[in-house]
Amino acid sequence: MEFSQFTPSEFRSLCDSLAAKDEDIKNILDRYDYPPFWSRPNTFETLVHIILEQQVSIASALATLNKLRDYVGEITPERILSLSDEEFRACYFSRQKTTYVKHLAQALLDKQIDLQLLETQSDEAIRTTLSRLKGIGNWTIDVYLIFVLKRSDIFPIGDLAAVNALKQLKNMPKETSREILIEKAADWQPFRTVATMLLWHYYLSQRVKK
Missing domain, CATH: 1.10.340.30 (Hypothetical protein; domain 2)
Structure with missing residues (x-):
């Protein structure tokens, strides 16, 4: 069956590609540099x-x-x-x-x-x-x-950190619906996973800043 993955060697170039299309993503990279390449073994x-x-x-x-x-x-x-x-x-x-x-x-x-x-x-x-x-x-x-598994196009709508970072990044109201959030994240297809890592990086960096 077909599926899409990405590797550590591709990660930063994928971040750059997203930043080239999304000014808010570019701002994350400009302010906080690249996210870590978060990875865990399949165990x-x-x-x-x-x-x-x-x-x-x-x-x-x-x-x-x-x-x-x-x-x-x-x-x-x-x-x-x-x-x-x-x-x-x-x-x-x-x-x-x-x-x-x-x-x-x-x-x-x-x-x-x-x-x-x-x-x-x-x-x-x-x-x-x-x-x-x-x-x-x-x-x-x-x-x-x-x-x-490093699947390329996952947006975890149930993850509060990713969702709250998306709302803050895009200046969206706290009460923004799940459907609108999913629609907004769709702009990052087919690399929503990379965008999610950038959102987590943004969220964690903002917390450290406070």
């Missing part, structure tokens, strides 16, 4: 990490992941399924995220999903496969497609 641990990031701060999720690493060593499905709920709580897991991570671990062991196989599939096929799993919705899948 069970990465998906656990993304689940932990659901609706909490990046720092909080990383603290929980590090606590789990310290406790079990390598994070594998087998080791996850050997833990009791009490052990999960000791690693700062909520009851809900304990359930999600256990379900993911079992799905991998049962070969309901194959992470290496996902690398060869279309964005839509990946979304269909992963959305069958408990606790994995569009935001989690968007982050996986962006950070792990």
